Amino acid sequence: MDTLQRNVHNSEIPVVCRACEARHGGLCGVLVPEQLAELNRHSARKKIDQGTELLGQGEQVPYYANILRGVVKLSKMMSDGRQQIVGLQFAPDFLGRPFIAESSMSAEAATDLEICSFPRRVIDRMVSSVPGMERKLHSQSLKELDEARDWMLTLGRKSAQEKVASFLYLIATHIDPEKTDKSCFDLPLSRADIADFLGLTIETVSRQMTKLRKDNIIQIENNRHITVPDMAALNFAAGND
CATH class of the missing domain: 2.60.120.10 (Jelly Rolls)
Incomplete structure (x- = not known):
């Protein structure tokens, strides 16, 4: 044309x-x-x-x-x-x-x-x-x-850490399709809603978020803003190939 x-x-x-x-x-x-x-x-x-x-x-x-x-x-x-x-x-x-x-x-x-x-x-x-x-x-x-x-695979077969990492990877890759840089985003759900979505307790979600932070897979600011230094590392933590 x-x-x-x-x-x-x-x-x-x-x-x-x-x-x-x-x-x-x-x-x-x-x-x-x-x-x-x-x-x-x-x-x-x-x-x-x-x-x-x-x-x-x-x-x-x-x-x-x-x-x-x-x-x-x-x-x-x-x-x-x-x-x-x-x-x-x-x-x-x-x-x-x-x-x-x-x-x-x-x-x-x-x-x-x-x-x-x-x-x-x-x-x-x-x-x-x-x-x-x-x-x-x-x-x-x-x-x-x-x-x-x-x-269904995530909920039925993955560990608690893999579930939380899978959720974070889902949000990172879907929340803003126009944004080229997927490494920074705000969580769209509260910890209670994340727990509901993943079939976990709020305490388990919080522990796994803290573990991912201590392992330098994510950074957390103000409880909702997430930075992912290495998306491949998050994807690996989610149990994906």
Whole structure:
């Protein structure tokens, strides 16, 4: 594509979409300018405070969303009130399941969040008419399935230190996809939530974080800011090849 063609192509894309990373890496990446313009007419960019519930388990789903910045915590609650964190979502993940009117889990902003939301009816209609969108959602579902299987291995077979190191490596490599340097990040979860996510006690999480710090695998500031001097060393501590 020459310069003139690129300029004409870009001029057809809604201004708000041109600099959006989710357009390239997320669901919108499969849409042509006309489809982006149609979706943009119904979209709304929102900033959401940490701790805000986006969807409640068992509630009707009014909208879907692209995650533009921040981390979403997915949880499931049992009938007796016990709750388990079952997943995390990062930019540019798609929040929601097309054609499913009721949410099977709750979604909460684990950090301050920015999303681009769309009415459910609009996405359901577009998925039916845009094959690339259906393939993209299918691809994300398979990716999440693979990640869930990897996490089952982490929870079922890894030691406490490997679990904590695996969590830190996950956050380092996913929390900010636009950032080239993955070695510095803030933890998106409290120690209690990390313990819940890993199936450990808060005390065990704290001990393992301290051990990783003493082994010079991580550095900790203000209890939440993590620096990883050597990502390969963290990956090795996580029990990965």
